[in-house]
Amino acid sequence: MESTRKRLITLLAKKKDEYISGQKLSDELNISRAAIWKQMKSLENEGYQIEAVSRKGYRIVRFPERMSVNTIQWNLKTDWLGQNMHFEEQVDSTQTVAHQLAREGAEHGTVIVADEQLKGRGRLHRPWHSQKGSGIWMSIILRPDIEPHRAPQLTLASAVAITKMLKFLTGVQPKIKWPNDIFVGDRKLAGILTEMQAEQDLIEYVIIGIGLNVNLDQKAVPDDLQDVATSIQLETGKAWKREELIQELLYQMESIYELFLQQGFSSIKQAWEQDAYRLGETITVKARRKEWEATLIGIHEDGALIVEDENQSKSVLYSAEIDWKKGE
Amino acid sequence: MLKVQEIRELIKLIDESSIDEFKYESDGTKVNLKKQVGGGQVVQSVVERNDAVVQEKPAPKVANEEEKPQPKTTPEEKSEEEKSVSADYDKEITSPMVGTFYRSPAPDKDPYVQVGDNVKADSVVCIVEAMKLFNEIEAEVNGEIVEILVEDGELVEYGQPLFRVKSK
Numbered sequence: 001m002e003s004t005r006k007r008l009i010t011l012l013a014k015k016k017d018e019y020i021s022g023q024k025l026s027d028e029l030n031i032s033r034a035a036i037w038k039q040m041k042s043l044e045n046e047g048y049q050i051e052a053v054s055r056k057g058y059r060i061v062r063f064p065e066r067m068s069v070n071t072i073q074w075n076l077k078t079d080w081l082g083q084n085m086h087f088e089e090q091v092d093s094t095q096t097v098a099h100q101l102a103r104e105g106a107e108h109g110t111v112i113v114a115d116e117q118l119k120g121r122g123r124l125h126r127p128w129h130s131q132k133g134s135g136i137w138m139s140i141i142l143r144p145d146i147e148p149h150r151a152p153q154l155t156l157a158s159a160v161a162i163t164k165m166l167k168f169l170t171g172v173q174p175k176i177k178w179p180n181d182i183f184v185g186d187r188k189l190a191g192i193l194t195e196m197q198a199e200q201d202l203i204e205y206v207i208i209g210i211g212l213n214v215n216l217d218q219k220a221v222p223d224d225l226q227d228v229a230t231s232i233q234l235e236t237g238k239a240w241k242r243e244e245l246i247q248e249l250l251y252q253m254e255s256i257y258e259l260f261l262q263q264g265f266s267s268i269k270q271a272w273e274q275d276a277y278r279l280g281e282t283i284t285v286k287a288r289r290k291e292w293e294a295t296l297i298g299i300h301e302d303g304a305l306i307v308e309d310e311n312q313s314k315s316v317l318y319s320a321e322i323d324w325k326k327g328e
Numbered sequence: 329m330l331k332v333q334e335i336r337e338l339i340k341l342i343d344e345s346s347i348d349e350f351k352y353e354s355d356g357t358k359v360n361l362k363k364q365v366g367g368g369q370v371v372q373s374v375v376e377r378n379d380a381v382v383q384e385k386p387a388p389k390v391a392n393e394e395e396k397p398q399p400k401t402t403p404e405e406k407s408e409e410e411k412s413v414s415a416d417y418d419k420e421i422t423s424p425m426v427g428t429f430y431r432s433p434a435p436d437k438d439p440y441v442q443v444g445d446n447v448k449a450d451s452v453v454c455i456v457e458a459m460k461l462f463n464e465i466e467a468e469v470n471g472e473i474v475e476i477l478v479e480d481g482e483l484v485e486y487g488q489p490l491f492r493v494k495s496k
Contacts (some may be wrong), residue, residue, distance in 0.1 A: 149425035149486060152459035179459040194461040199468060200424050288483060304460060318458045319428040321485060 004029055007189045008039055009074045012060045021086040046070065067115055067242060076247045081140070082111040082252040083096060090132075092119040095195065098139035102197070107145040109254075111245065120211060136242055140253070143205050143212065144261065148198040148237045150204050152318075153265040153303040154257075155180050155194040160206050160271045162190055162250040169248050172235045175277035178296075178305045182212075183243035183277050187230035189213055212247075215239045225322055236297075243308040262307070266301050273298050277324075283307070284323035285315070332487050335359065352458075417474045417492035421467060423484045427458030431480045445473050446496075453491055456484060469493035 007029055012020060022033045029036070039051050040058060049062035058270060069087045076082055084107055091097055094112045096119075101110060114137045120130035130137045142154065159176045166172045166182075166189075174190075175183045182190035193209040212233035221229055230239050259267050273279065278296055284292050285307055294307035297314065305317040342350050342361055352359040423429070431439040431454055441453045447467040456463045475492040478484055 023378060061363065149458070151463070152425075152461040155459060155461055194462075195462060196463045198424055198463060199466070200422065234438075318426045 003228075004031060005039055005043070006070055006073060006162050007211075008036075009043070009060075009070055012050075013074060015059070017059070019051075019056035020058045024057065035047060039111070043070075067113065070218075071135050071187070071243050072113060072246055075243075079280060080109040080253045081152060081257070082246075082250045083107065084110045084111070086112045087115045088112070090114065090116045090162065093117055093121050093209075094137055094139040094160075095121065095193065095207060096318065098141055098207045098209070099197075102141045102207060106141050108141065110141040111250065112139045112141075113137070115286075122193055122211075125169070128191065129229070131216070131220060131227060132218045134220060135214045136210060136246055136249070138210045138212075138246065140208045140210070141205055142208065144203055146203065146261070147198065147201065148203050150265070150302070151196050151198070151203060152179065152194065153260065153268075154206055154208060155192050156272055156303045157256050157260050157268050158194070158210065158253060158300070160268055161249060161256045162210070162212065162277075163275050164243060164256075164271075165249040165254045166232070169245060170232050170236055170240065172232060174275060176275050177277040178299065178322070179303065181277075184230050184235050188228055189230050189235070191230070212245070212249075214242055214245065221291075265303055269299060269301065269303075284325070285317065286321040286323060332485070364496040367402050375460055380406075381438075392415050395477060415492045419469045419471065419493040420489040421453060421465060421491040421493060422470075423456050423488045423490055424465070425463065425483060426486050427463070429478045429480065429482050429490060430455040430457060430462075430482045431476070441473050441476075443476060447471060447473060447493065453482055456490075465490070467491075467493065468492050470494050 005063045007041075008025065009026060011025060013024055016146050022036050025036050026033045027271055031039075036058075040052065043248075044050055046066065047073045048060055050058055051061045056216075061234045067087060069085045071087055072087065073082065086101070087098065088094070088097065091114045094114045094117065098106075098112050100239070101112065113132075116132035117128070117130035120128035120137060122128045144151070144154070147159050155177075156179055159180065159182060162182050163174045163176060166174045172184055172189070177183050177188075180192040180194070182192075188209065190212040193211075194206060195209070196206045197204040213229060216231035217233055221231070221234075232245075256268060276296070279298065281296060282293055284295055285292055292309055294309045295314070297308050298308040300316050305320075305322075306314055307317060333489070338350070338352075338359070339361065348362065350359070356395070365427060371469065386391040431441075440455075441447060441451070448470050449466065449468050451467045452464045453467050453473070454465050456465055471493040473491055474494050476490070477488050477492065484490065
């Protein structure tokens, strides 16, 4: 049912301004004309505007504002990523849904997209503001055959995919703040939350959660986030179709993921460092027992952060809080 | 400095060999392994090493001790040692990666487990975070938590024991 509908939309979308006869659709999809008519009605319910002219056929006049699995998938160019997709109007968190689906055996590459999250979260359950229709709130289930300690590199790979998509489609010049945030200037545009279920030597699944602010205007940004958050709309001065961004993002993710599996993280390192936030600048490192100022040098072959203190002594950091505030 | 893998290898080799006692010293690191004759058990073994994940320096010298209460020794020989000393536990849950150990899902939440709690193989017992990836660690064994070896927020190394479990 799902795929028939997807093929129907593809057929209609291909011939944008022309009509396609009910007979032709019926032949192509191998369903009755009555079934075609039913499909059209259900597409209308989803927000498509369909024009039916007798003796000419059907055409799509307007695509829905509302996102759905169909609108996200119809122009999706991936081989596997997002080919199994779930769309929810409203969820607590796409991460929670993804965990549940993964535990139930959801396949590698399954994607969960929500229009609105009530309890969108960052790490340590910090809330992520995810207002209805204003952003990309998405989780991706992966089942990579790699050692668990390499999984954090997937966060960095995802960051590279997001920056590629942004540069290619929107012209926004993003920076990657190690390890999991995307910044424009000194404001956060997107965050990545990677979670994993693994045994000692085996990954059961990895969930990559992405929160990306798209169509938030100044009024829509909560007061406490005015100075720290931004959106694509705020950066470009116009609203964006989320589906197009998701399609490009998944396409970039899929190719970077395959590169990562075939050639390892070092193949992504350069692209990552090219857009690294505050590279070569001074930051403050806060480890458990000490705190020191250091220069951000780059990342290690395995994605860990490399910093250098005033005595030219280098440290490789896997887990530390970085104070990014600019020094006085 | 010896790697965990190397120590693990050593214990295995000595365990299978006819050697009763083995001493090794290099760069301030001392390893002393001793078996009970005939029993094939390691009764003493101490390696002290720097516990920092961020930076590593050669550790100062060490004396032999009957038992070290701190969870700083490397995992394998510690467990071997403990096995022969007490029967309080028979399984250790170890860290699959370098990172920060968290006992609860969020700072204001209760810890996943306490000493005395019964866990199932799929119970989440802690989180190890590396590069902001939060890895929920499962017990992988049915039993009772008898000891928590690491403090909340502490850096842990690959293979480091986190919990001791008495399996059921």
